[in-house]
Amino acid sequence: MPRRRACSRAYGYEHVGVFHTGKEPRNNLGDWAAYHVPSPEGARGYWVHAAKDREMARRADFGMMVWDGASPGTAVNVLRLAFANKPCVIYDLARGSMATTYNVEDWCAMLRHAGPDIRHQAEARMMPDERLALPG
Structure with missing residues (x-):
């Protein structure tokens, strides 16, 4: 795992973040900083991820x-x-x-x-x- 993080730094990407709605990110191969953005109460389908996606952008x-x-x-x-x-x-x-x-x-x-x-x-x-x- 640390090799991937070092690789991102080698390219000048010091502040890589993984945004997620669940308890933990599904994919974080580089062990990067993880940012939890909860879904709105009762969200279904695409809307489960919408708030996270807006914050990420x-x-x-x-x-x-x-x-x-x-x-x-x-x-x-x-x-x-x-x-x-x-x-x-x-x-x-x-x-x-x-x-x-x-x-x-x-x-x-x-x-x-x-x-x-x-x-x-x-x-x-x-x-x-x-x-x-x-x-x-």
């Missing part, structure tokens, strides 16, 4: 996502970083490619490859102010 300097090209939750997380003009490197498993988003326009371009259904599903997971901030 708020506190991050940038993001790195592995995306299957279809997950609306991951798409919304990328958008939250884009709203804050924070870069996010996305490895798109479906297309076998990497891209970086820097803003909402880049996010829209990313979703053009996924199709309108994914955008509609992503919008259903957004907070009302996030939906209103999207370009037509």
Whole structure:
């Protein structure tokens, strides 16, 4: 485990954090700092992770996502970083490619490859102010 932490430091990533809603993070291979963000009472499905995801995007300097090209939750997380003009490197498993988003326009371009259904599903997971901030 310490080798992974040393590896992240070797690349200049001193402050890596893992955010989680459960008692412990599901994946923390580098033994990085863990931040618990509880789910709202009665939350189900995607909403179990929504508060954690918003906090993670708020506190991050940038993001790195592995995306299957279809997950609306991951798409919304990328958008939250884009709203804050924070870069996010996305490895798109479906297309076998990497891209970086820097803003909402880049996010829209990313979703053009996924199709309108994914955008509609992503919008259903957004907070009302996030939906209103999207370009037509």
